[in-house]
Amino acid sequence: MSPLTHSPAPGAAPMSRMVASHAVMETRLLLRNGEQVLLAVVIPVLVLLGGAEAGNVIDLGSGRRIDVLTPGVMALAVMSTAFTSLAIATAFERRYGVLKLLGASPLPRTGLLLGKVGSLLAVEACQLALIALVGIALGWRPAGGLGGTLGAGLLLLLGTAAFAGLGLLMAGTLRAEATLAAANLVYVVLLAAGAVVLPVSAYPKAMEVVLAVLPSGALAQGLRDVTSGAGLDRTAVVVLTVWAVAAAALTARTFRWD
Amino acid sequence: MxxxxxxxxxxxxxxxxxxxxxxxxxxxxxxxxxxxxxxxxxxxxxxxxxxxxxxxxxxxxxxxxxxxxxxxxxxxxxxxxxxxxxxxxxxxxxxxxxxxxxxxxxxxxxxxxxxxxxxxxxxxxxxxxxxxxxxxxxxxxxxxxxxxxxxxxxxxxxxxxxxxxxxxxxxxxxxxxxxxxxxxxxxxxxxxxxxxxxxxxxxxxxxxxxxxxxSAGAKGTLSFRARPGLALDGLARGLPKGYLVETEPPGCYRILGAMTPQILAAVTAWCADLGVMPEGLAVERHSLEDVFLELTGRELRA
Known part of the structure; x- marks a missing residue:
């Protein structure tokens, strides 16, 4: 056997290497998990294909169907990754003592968070690129030019922050099984009733205000507006920012590491 | 630390x-x-x-x-x-x-x-x-x-x-x-x-x-079997203070205390005086488990 000495040589790796290593590890684990891939890629693409082919069975309101659908499915993808996947993965990390072990490792909590964000953004980039490609293939023609793209980018980042904050809030307070159930339930409820894929105009008038202040409604409707050339909805930006800040503050107070 | x-x-x-x-x-x-x-x-x-x-x-x-x-x-x-x-x-x-x-x-x-x-x-x-x-x-x-x-x-x-x-x-x-x-x-x-x-x-x-x-307190046990009813007074004289002799059940003899070669010699000398052959003679040093039991009154693996 090769000589192996345990003589002490302590030291932390550079922060950038730790964060990158953590991001790669989380991404690999996510891709290995069939249910997560289903949630991240298969369901959004199916919704996009199905919605585009469903003709007039589902009323998507005014505008070309694919132009209404694609930004909504992008919001759905963000919700699945930043909220549902992150909540479930983190809850089980807590349950299996991964977070506890990392607490004694050189990776600081900020590094852990940055690693998670890195993994999250990498997965989302792939999801969004795929959805955009499928959308374009089905005839999606986003309007709004460069300003619209930047506005969409801002909404996607804020939406990610808001949903990730809520996901971590859930993962840090509930048991792993409860998180698994609740994160999926919230996903389904918001998908159906949160103005994600269906535009706000498809819901009863009385729900309009509620939908506008839900993170799902704010993100999806904001994306629909900005990619249709209607400009960046300031209200959506404010709503998502408030959710992000509130969720982060609450998570920081309540998160239990073991 | x-x-x-x-x-x-x-x-x-x-x-x-x-x-x-x-x-x-x-x-x-x-x-x-x-x-x-x-x-x-x-x-x-x-x-x-x-x-x-x-x-x-x-x-x-x-x-x-x-x-x-x-x-x-x-x-x-x-x-x-x-x-x-x-x-x-x-x-x-x-x-x-x-x-x-x-x-x-x-x-x-x-x-x-x-x-x-x-x-x-x-x-x-x-x-x-x-x-x-x-x-x-x-x-x-x-x-x-x-x-x-x-x-x-x-x-x-x-x-x-x-x-x-x-x-x-x-x-x-x-x-x-x-x-x-x-x-x-x-x-x-x-x-x-x-x-x-x-x-x-x-x-x-x-x-x-x-x-x-x-070995702290050096508690130990010396035990052997011989015919019941041996006169113990000779043994008591041969042992230093603080040693206990048990004869329960009859025919089983146990000497409790710090075990040293001198104690073993004293016990065998006493047997020789009486013309008794001790059978199954054994000296046991206490294990950490015994020490623990004495200290806590509790089994370690309970």
Whole structure:
């Protein structure tokens, strides 16, 4: 056997290497998990294909169907990754003592968070690129030019922050099984009733205000507006920012590491 | 490492109750006690996971919570269970932990040494209990720490896994690492530790080398069988003060006290005087288990 000495040589790796290593590890684990891939890629693409082919069975309101659908499915993808996947993965990390072990490792909590964000953004980039490609293939023609793209980018980042904050809030307070159930339930409820894929105009008038202040409604409707050339909805930006800040503050107070 | 007057309460229950102990650099120190004695709580405070309600803890001269960033690379921690993603492959998990350190050990060689060479691609959840424990040990030492905390490193292991764990721990200390482990196995403390702290109900009962503990008070038993009803007065005269002679059941003779060659000679001389041949003559030194039982009135593995 090769000589192996345990003589002490302590030291932390550079922060950038730790964060990158953590991001790669989380991404690999996510891709290995069939249910997560289903949630991240298969369901959004199916919704996009199905919605585009469903003709007039589902009323998507005014505008070309694919132009209404694609930004909504992008919001759905963000919700699945930043909220549902992150909540479930983190809850089980807590349950299996991964977070506890990392607490004694050189990776600081900020590094852990940055690693998670890195993994999250990498997965989302792939999801969004795929959805955009499928959308374009089905005839999606986003309007709004460069300003619209930047506005969409801002909404996607804020939406990610808001949903990730809520996901971590859930993962840090509930048991792993409860998180698994609740994160999926919230996903389904918001998908159906949160103005994600269906535009706000498809819901009863009385729900309009509620939908506008839900993170799902704010993100999806904001994306629909900005990619249709209607400009960046300031209200959506404010709503998502408030959710992000509130969720982060609450998570920081309540998160239990073991 | 130094612990002074440590107190930790969980609600109304006091888990650690004024515990003080020190750990010499470069030693293997065992914290021995039954379940619920406060071993893990003490360790978790030293690891910086829990805040003490009273007392002072210094690890490598630092405060485990305030100086966490500085201590983290220098201290390796093996949890009692878990600590890995269930879907992560064994080698992938160890490689990941290694990537957090500046000068990690070669992952392949470490896995070979711990007998994990053949489970590289196995997901953590499919590893046997023994393999999971050994991987936990590997994760604790891969960063080449100065000090390693092992919380019941061999609990529930098969003899072979236990042996490879012991060998690694001995190697660690030979290479200059300080090891603190909790255990409720006496063999483990006796075999590995250069120093043993016996604790129960959150208090330190006694400390010493395993040899000191087992010979302290030098209690022992000499027993043999012979015909019942031998006159004991001659024996009492031959023995120093403080020795007890039991003859229950009849025909079984037991002399209790510090066992020395002189005592053995006195007993056999007495037998020779009476013309009695002692059968099944045996001298037993007390084990750490007996010491523990005397100190606590409790079985270690209860």
């Amino acid at each position: 130094e612990v002074v007057d440590l107190v930790k309460r969980y609600g109304a229950k006091t888990a650690v109750d004024g515990l003080s102990l020190t750990v010499e650099t470069g030693s293997i120190t065992a914290i021995l006690g039954p379940n619920g004695a406060g071993k893990s709580t003490t360790l978790e405070i030293c690891e910086g996971y829990r805040r003490a309600d009273g007392g002072r803890v210094r690890v490598l001269g630092r405060d485990p919570i305030a100086d966490r960033r500085e201590l983290a690379p220098r201290v390796g921690v093996m949890l009692q269970a878990g600590g890995a993603w269930s879907a992560a492959h064994a080698d992938e998990m160890l490689r990941y932990v290694a990537s957090l350190y500046a000068h990690p050990l070669p992952v392949r060689a470490l896995m070979e040494r711990l007998g994990l060479g053949s489970c590289g691609r196995t997901p953590y959840r499919r590893l046997s209990g023994g393999e999971q424990q050994r991987l936990g040990l590997a994760m604790a030492v891969v960063g080449r720490p100065e000090l390693v905390f092992l919380d019941e490193p061999t609990a529930g292991l098969d003899p072979q896994s236990r042996r490879s764990t012991w060998e690694l721990v001995e190697q660690l200390v030979a290479d200059g690492v300080t090891v603190v482990l909790t255990t409720h196995y006496l063999e483990e403390a006796e075999r590995l530790a250069s120093w043993v702290h016996v604790i129960d109900r959150g208090r330190l009962l006694t400390s010493g080398t395993p040899h000191q503990l087992t």
